[in-house]
Amino acid sequence: MHASTIVRVPFCGLPCSPLRIDAIGAGDRNVAGGCGVARAAAGRAPDRGGPRIGGRPAALDAAIGQAAAILAAARRPHVGGLAWSTIGTARRAIRLARRLGATLDIEGGEAAAAESEAIAIAGLAMGTFGAVRARADVALLWRCDPLAEHPDLLSARLPAAAGGGARRFVRLGVAGAAEPGDLEALAALRALVLGRAPHLATADAGARAGSLPLAALRDAAAALATAHHAAILWDTQALCGASGAAVALALALLVRDLNGVHRAVARPLGGGGNIAGALAAVLSECGHTRDLGPRSDADAVLLIGARAGRAAEDAAAGATAAATGDGATATATPARVVAVGACPPDGLGEPDVFLPAAVPGLSGGGLWMRADGIAIPVRDVVPRTAPLEEEVLDTLMARLPEAAR
Amino acid sequence: MTGAGTIRIHGGAIHDPRHGRSGQVGDVLIKDGRVTTSLPAGAPAFDAGGLVVMPGGVDLHSHVASPAVREARRLCAAAAGGPLLPSIGDTGRRYARMGYTTVFDAAVAPSGARAAHDDLDAMPVVDKGLYVLAGNHALALRAFASGRRDELRAVLAWLVRAARAHAVKVVNPGGVAAWRDGAPAPADPPALVRAFAAAVADLALPHPLHVHLPGLGEAGNAALTLRCLDALGTLPAHLTHLQFHAYGGRTMRGFRSRAPEIAAWLNNHPNLTADVGQVVFGPAVTLSADAPAQDRLRRLTRRRWLNLDVESETGCGIVPHDYDPRGLVASVQWAAGLELMLLARDPWRIALTTDHPNGGPFSAYPLIIRLLMDRSFRDAMLRRAHPGVIARTALARIAREYTIDEVAIVTRAGPARILGLDRKGHLGPGADGDVALYRHDRDIEAMFAAPVAVFKDGRLVARDGEVVDETPGRTLHAAPRPAPEADDAVARRRDEHAALSSVPFDDLMIGDEAPARPEEVRAW
Numbered sequence: 001m002h003a004s005t006i007v008r009v010p011f012c013g014l015p016c017s018p019l020r021i022d023a024i025g026a027g028d029r030n031v032a033g034g035c036g037v038a039r040a041a042a043g044r045a046p047d048r049g050g051p052r053i054g055g056r057p058a059a060l061d062a063a064i065g066q067a068a069a070i071l072a073a074a075r076r077p078h079v080g081g082l083a084w085s086t087i088g089t090a091r092r093a094i095r096l097a098r099r100l101g102a103t104l105d106i107e108g109g110e111a112a113a114a115e116s117e118a119i120a121i122a123g124l125a126m127g128t129f130g131a132v133r134a135r136a137d138v139a140l141l142w143r144c145d146p147l148a149e150h151p152d153l154l155s156a157r158l159p160a161a162a163g164g165g166a167r168r169f170v171r172l173g174v175a176g177a178a179e180p181g182d183l184e185a186l187a188a189l190r191a192l193v194l195g196r197a198p199h200l201a202t203a204d205a206g207a208r209a210g211s212l213p214l215a216a217l218r219d220a221a222a223a224l225a226t227a228h229h230a231a232i233l234w235d236t237q238a239l240c241g242a243s244g245a246a247v248a249l250a251l252a253l254l255v256r257d258l259n260g261v262h263r264a265v266a267r268p269l270g271g272g273g274n275i276a277g278a279l280a281a282v283l284s285e286c287g288h289t290r291d292l293g294p295r296s297d298a299d300a301v302l303l304i305g306a307r308a309g310r311a312a313e314d315a316a317a318g319a320t321a322a323a324t325g326d327g328a329t330a331t332a333t334p335a336r337v338v339a340v341g342a343c344p345p346d347g348l349g350e351p352d353v354f355l356p357a358a359v360p361g362l363s364g365g366g367l368w369m370r371a372d373g374i375a376i377p378v379r380d381v382v383p384r385t386a387p388l389e390e391e392v393l394d395t396l397m398a399r400l401p402e403a404a405r
Numbered sequence: 406m407t408g409a410g411t412i413r414i415h416g417g418a419i420h421d422p423r424h425g426r427s428g429q430v431g432d433v434l435i436k437d438g439r440v441t442t443s444l445p446a447g448a449p450a451f452d453a454g455g456l457v458v459m460p461g462g463v464d465l466h467s468h469v470a471s472p473a474v475r476e477a478r479r480l481c482a483a484a485a486g487g488p489l490l491p492s493i494g495d496t497g498r499r500y501a502r503m504g505y506t507t508v509f510d511a512a513v514a515p516s517g518a519r520a521a522h523d524d525l526d527a528m529p530v531v532d533k534g535l536y537v538l539a540g541n542h543a544l545a546l547r548a549f550a551s552g553r554r555d556e557l558r559a560v561l562a563w564l565v566r567a568a569r570a571h572a573v574k575v576v577n578p579g580g581v582a583a584w585r586d587g588a589p590a591p592a593d594p595p596a597l598v599r600a601f602a603a604a605v606a607d608l609a610l611p612h613p614l615h616v617h618l619p620g621l622g623e624a625g626n627a628a629l630t631l632r633c634l635d636a637l638g639t640l641p642a643h644l645t646h647l648q649f650h651a652y653g654g655r656t657m658r659g660f661r662s663r664a665p666e667i668a669a670w671l672n673n674h675p676n677l678t679a680d681v682g683q684v685v686f687g688p689a690v691t692l693s694a695d696a697p698a699q700d701r702l703r704r705l706t707r708r709r710w711l712n713l714d715v716e717s718e719t720g721c722g723i724v725p726h727d728y729d730p731r732g733l734v735a736s737v738q739w740a741a742g743l744e745l746m747l748l749a750r751d752p753w754r755i756a757l758t759t760d761h762p763n764g765g766p767f768s769a770y771p772l773i774i775r776l777l778m779d780r781s782f783r784d785a786m787l788r789r790a791h792p793g794v795i796a797r798t799a800l801a802r803i804a805r806e807y808t809i810d811e812v813a814i815v816t817r818a819g820p821a822r823i824l825g826l827d828r829k830g831h832l833g834p835g836a837d838g839d840v841a842l843y844r845h846d847r848d849i850e851a852m853f854a855a856p857v858a859v860f861k862d863g864r865l866v867a868r869d870g871e872v873v874d875e876t877p878g879r880t881l882h883a884a885p886r887p888a889p890e891a892d893d894a895v896a897r898r899r900d901e902h903a904a905l906s907s908v909p910f911d912d913l914m915i916g917d918e919a920p921a922r923p924e925e926v927r928a929w
Contacts (some may be wrong), residue, residue: 015907120482123709130716130907287492288485375520
């Protein structure tokens with residue numbers, strides 16, 4: 001039993017401060033340190049409950065067999081989750097999806113997809129967290145405030161090797177959510193950075209540019225103009241909504257513009273979990289991300305380490321619509337769901353098959369990736385009572401009928 | 406040995422330059438994955454009658470698994486998944502289909518080594534390894550600045566061990582860090598190259614310092630190249646993608662090849678080896694830790710650019726590119742690579758590479774082999790290139806055609822020797838049972854593109870251009886000569902490291918956690 005453990009786990013995707021995990025008996029824990037995302041992740045109940053079929057306890061072998069049967073029989077299978085799984089699990093899930101002919105998605109991966117789209121169009125100059133910390137004398141925090149919970153992420157002063165001067169922080173927009181008009185605000189900021197007058201369409205053009213006061217944008221542009229090495233940080237919340245891809249592109253173009261005169265880098269902060277690792281696994285295993293995305297007409301869904309049952313709910317709704325939409329004799333049939341993880345996803349209800357698995361970084365080890373692409377090992381810090389997700393997927397793969405394999 | 410096979414490859418024309426075999430008909434006997442001298446009469450056999458038998462190919466400089474490749478797949482989405490940026494599975498399969506059984510990723514930042522090993526572990530069939538980037542690592546540069554060779558040696562040994570690398574790679578040493586920090590370029594790049602080469606020589610690694618020289622791709626860079634080579638003196642070093650460092654002219658308008666002078670230097674200095682970095686006409690993806698060079702390229706070509714400053718370790722720049730035969734610069738680059746290959750007298754010291762995907766895809770090797778073996782084909786291609794290439798290169802005047810044995814040297818025997826891999830690149834007793842069987846064909850490109858059969862560790866892994874066995878290979882990594890005092894010296898730098906890096910010191914040391922199938926290569 002690990003009575004008290006200090007660990008560094010990048011549950012939040014950042015170089016987070018250490019977590020202290022104290023066992024207080026019966027599998028319960030006190031968690032301190034780290035950030036809110038890390039504490040919440042480390043505080044989740046691991047490995048509780050055994051395998052279930054239709055909500056009833058079942059032997060693991062029977063549950064695996066049922067899961068394999070459901071997936072193999074599916075005509076439109078879908079694999080999702082993976083945002084809180086190791087890279088090794090993601091690789092196995094991708095191979096499993098390939099064998100099944102299933103579509104694939106990463107839970108909460110919309111912002112990463114938007115960033116990838118922006119990169120493919122405009123490119124992007126980026127820096128890892130350490131590179132930003134070592135050199136950025138001006139940091140623009142676009143609708144984010146990572147320093148509130150990660151004060152060590154960027155110190156108030158530059159390191160001695162970079163001259164030790166004060167680092168200037170420019171905060172634009174309230175952290176936490178995108179707002180209508182962000183695109184116009186970014187366009188105005190780009191214009192100001194380039195020394196041009198912003199094109200303002202609204203009546204109060206003198207006071208605001210889209211979602212933000214023009215004065216704040218002028219100040220930000222002025223600060224960026226004085227930078228030797230600027231850094232632009234944003235998190236996934238900034239890319240929420242229908243304009244997410246356009247906002248990502250605008251941010252990428254801003255960094256490009258800044259690099260026309262001095263060094264500037266972007267540092268997307270991600271949205272927590274191991275989305276970066278799952279995306280890296282997709283890029284490695286598939287070579288591209290063209291086929292990544294949600295599916296609304298799946299008839300069977302495999303959710304791995306998923307936190308929310310949204311993929312399954314979407315699929316179920318889609319399957320219902322598909323079944324009734326042609327006016328034939330079809331009966332509305334929700335997608336069948338196989339869930340692998342410490343517990344079924346929130347809000348999903350009971351899956352058709354539940355296969356318990358260890359929690360990566362807590363009761364299971366593996367490889368995790370920070371938002372800046374640096375892979376970090378995670379290790380088990382509390383006793384494990386369930387198999388690793390990777391082991392579950394290996395067994396599942398082995399149990400698929402030959403035709404599906 | 407996991408998944409090792411036993412086979413008698415019977416009656417083929419064996420080309421094994423290391424053992425002086427040049428097409429003599431004979432058998433290659435493999436037992437439990439290794440070449441041996443005898444097999445029981447009932448051992449399984451493969452009829453190689455009428456076929457050319459060679460050791461498996463060895464690619465000593467490619468970019469297939471580093472985090473840079475991951476980012477390139479995002480930047481060049483249209484090319485992702487194709488020959489320039491195949492998936493990790495396709496990478497292994499494409500190499501195997503071509504008769505290559507060993508490949509090294511040539512540029513991995515220390516903090517990227519875990520991700521790179523994870524990728525390499527997922528690559529099927531081939532054996533593999535990586536080189537760790539050190540030439541712009543803040544601790545290494547501080548050690549250099551201190552003037553203490555033992556300090557630099559200690560840092561490099563630590564990086565090799567931490568990353569479980571096969572070799573130390575420097576990329577424009579000091580130049581990338583200066584650009585990254587907005588500082589002036591190093592005053593004396595040749596001194597940096599020399600210092601790193603000397604420190605690596607002390608470590609007794611299987612492969613000498615792997616050098617990406619300063620001045621990549623610039624008109625007139627041959628002068629700096631020659632200064633660096635001069636500074637190396639008699640120190641061993643491997644000069645990578647030398648073609649990209651062999652140019653004359655003061656501007657792009659005056660761009661011309663100085664490859665003959667570079668080749669002459671190589672010929673006269675047996676301490677040096679090189680790979681060519683051959684350009685292939687068509688699309689490419691340039692990705693390099695030489696971020697300032699990539700910044701120049703994107704400004705010059707006005708293409709989109711992905712840059713990644715990696716901690717205080719290195720840089721990374723990615724720019725899509727196109728080597729258009731109608732363009733003067735691309736044509737000169739194409740010709741300069743061939744000049745180097747054809748004017749290098751000792752094929753054991755120059756390896757065939759495209760610096761994949763920088764010069765073009767590795768799958769273009771059969772085309773390049775044809776260019777080397779067939780002057781008429783080469784001349785025909787030359788006529789398709791920009792007309793200025795005739796006056797600005799010596800290629801049209803070079804009559805040499807490679808023999809099949811020379812091809813065997815520059816694609817397997819030589820790279821294996823350069824890498825210090827005693828069991829690769831030959832078919833003598835004890836060698837790994839990695840064998841490629843080709844059918845003679847007047848179309849040399851077709852011959853080398855699709856071997857009749859490929860064996861890996863004695864198992865049939867590819868047949869008629871199709872992979873039939875995807876058992877993953879091993880990851881080869883070096884072990885520096887133990888030096889406890891050096892370890893202590895690095896351990897004392899923990900605080901210094903913490904100020905420079907966001908990656909905990911202990912997390913950089915991979916230890917036994919990766920790679921999945923390691924094999925240590927010792928040279929001491």
